[in-house]
Amino acid sequence: MGDPSSVATFQFGGLTFNAANIFSGLIAFVLVFLFVFALSRHITMKPGKGQNVLEWLIDFTNGILKGSIPGNETGAFGLYGFTLFLFLFISNQLGLFLQIAVGGKDFVRSPTSDPIVTMSFSLATLMIAQFAGVMKFGWKKHFSGYLQPFVFWLPISIFEEFTNFLTLGLRIFGVIFSGEMLLKIIGNLAFSHGIATMIVAVPLEMVWQGFSAFLGAIQAYVFVTLSAVYISKKLEIGE
Amino acid sequence: MFSHLAVASSLAIGDMLFYAICFIILMWLIKLVAWKPINQMMQDRADKISSDIDSAEKSRDDAAKLAKQRQDALANSRQEASSIVDSAKKQGQQQRDGILAQAQSDAQSLKENAQKDIEQERLDALSSVRNDVADLSIEIASKIIQKELSADDQKALIDSYIEGLGK
Numbered sequence A: 001m002g003d004p005s006s007v008a009t010f011q012f013g014g015l016t017f018n019a020a021n022i023f024s025g026l027i028a029f030v031l032v033f034l035f036v037f038a039l040s041r042h043i044t045m046k047p048g049k050g051q052n053v054l055e056w057l058i059d060f061t062n063g064i065l066k067g068s069i070p071g072n073e074t075g076a077f078g079l080y081g082f083t084l085f086l087f088l089f090i091s092n093q094l095g096l097f098l099q100i101a102v103g104g105k106d107f108v109r110s111p112t113s114d115p116i117v118t119m120s121f122s123l124a125t126l127m128i129a130q131f132a133g134v135m136k137f138g139w140k141k142h143f144s145g146y147l148q149p150f151v152f153w154l155p156i157s158i159f160e161e162f163t164n165f166l167t168l169g170l171r172i173f174g175v176i177f178s179g180e181m182l183l184k185i186i187g188n189l190a191f192s193h194g195i196a197t198m199i200v201a202v203p204l205e206m207v208w209q210g211f212s213a214f215l216g217a218i219q220a221y222v223f224v225t226l227s228a229v230y231i232s233k234k235l236e237i238g239e
Numbered sequence B: 001m002f003s004h005l006a007v008a009s010s011l012a013i014g015d016m017l018f019y020a021i022c023f024i025i026l027m028w029l030i031k032l033v034a035w036k037p038i039n040q041m042m043q044d045r046a047d048k049i050s051s052d053i054d055s056a057e058k059s060r061d062d063a064a065k066l067a068k069q070r071q072d073a074l075a076n077s078r079q080e081a082s083s084i085v086d087s088a089k090k091q092g093q094q095q096r097d098g099i100l101a102q103a104q105s106d107a108q109s110l111k112e113n114a115q116k117d118i119e120q121e122r123l124d125a126l127s128s129v130r131n132d133v134a135d136l137s138i139e140i141a142s143k144i145i146q147k148e149l150s151a152d153d154q155k156a157l158i159d160s161y162i163e164g165l166g167k
Helices: A019-039 A049-068 A075-097 A115-147 A151-190 A194-235 B003-147 B151-166
Strands: A009-012 A015-018 A100-102 A105-108
Touching (some): A015 B003, A019 A075, A019 B003, A049 B003, A075 A151, A115 A151
8 A cells, every 4th residue: 555556547538547546535425425415304493313413513614614714704615624524534434444455456445545635635725725815815915925024934935835735735644544554564463373363453453443533533623623724824914 | 655656746637636526526515415405504593593582582571561561450450449439438428418318308398398287277277166156156146136135134234234344
C-alpha cells in the first residue's frame, strides 16, 4: 500500500487514474449519500429518529464553522462543512473494516490514506478561502492582506498559504495511512505463525481498530475545524 | 513508501478531478435531499416555537385580564345586590308608612263622618219630636178647651194666675 506497484492504474482521456482511489472513493461517496438519504426520508415538524440524527449532525458541523467564522457568514459554507465532515469521517472509517486487495494490488481502502485525495480536499478548502476573500473584499483588498503586517511579509504570507495546504492535507493522510499500515502489519503478524500469533494479534488488532476509529473521527473534525479557520482568516483581513 | 508521490505527477490530475467532480455532485445531492428541506424545517420550527411562545404569552395575558374582569364583575354584582336589597327595604318601609298613614286618615275621616251623621240624625229626630209635641199639646189643649171650660175651672185658673202674680 502506498507502494506504486501495489496500486492498479488505468488511463482514460489522457489522464491517469488510480483504481484504488476511484473504487474506494466511489464507495465512500455512495455510503455518504445513502446515509443522508436514508435519514432524510420523513422530514416533519416533530422530528423522528433519523431526522434527529441528521439535525444533530448539521448543528454539529455548523457549530464547528460558527466557532471560527464570524457573524452570519457561516451559511454559505455550511453545506461544504457538512459534506466534508461526513465524507472524511466515512472515508477514515472505511479502511478499518473494508480492505480489498486483488492480486497484490489494493482496490478498496480508506480514500484518505492517499495523499492525493487529502490534498485535493485541502486544495479545495484553500481555494474556497481565497474565493470567499475575493468575494467579500474584492481583488485589491483581498490580496493586500498578504502585505498585512508590512510589505516585506509577502514571501512569508505566500509560504504560509503553501504550508497550510500541505499540513492540512498531510495531517489527515499521515494519521489514516499509518493507522492502516499498522493494521496490515498486525494482520500479517496474525497469520505468520499459526494459532499462537493469532491469539496475540486479535486483541491487538481490536485495540488498534478502536483507536483508529477514534483517530478517524478526530481527524475529520480537525480537518473541518482548520478549514473553517483558514476560511475565516480570509474573511477577517483588514477589519 | 512515498515513492508513488513521484509518480503522482502523472496520477494526480485524474484522481483530483474525479474527487472534485464526485464531491460537487455529492454536495448537490445532499443539498437536494437533506440540506435544504431540513434547514427549511428547522427554520419553520424555530418560527413556530417563537410564535407559540408569543401566543402563549398573549393567551396568558388574556386569561389574566378575563379573570380580573370576572373578579370586578363579581365585586360589582355583590355591591349591586346589596344596594338592591337596601333600596327594596327602604321602599318597603316607605310603602308601609304610606299605607299606615293612609289607613289612619281613612279611619279618622270615617269616624268623623259617622259622628256627623249621628249628630244630624239626632238633630232631625229632636226637631221632629219637638214638632210632634207642639202639635200634640195644641191638639190636647184645643180638645180640653173645646170640651168644657166650666165656671169653677175658670175661676181656679184665674186664681192660680193671680196667685202667680202676687208672688
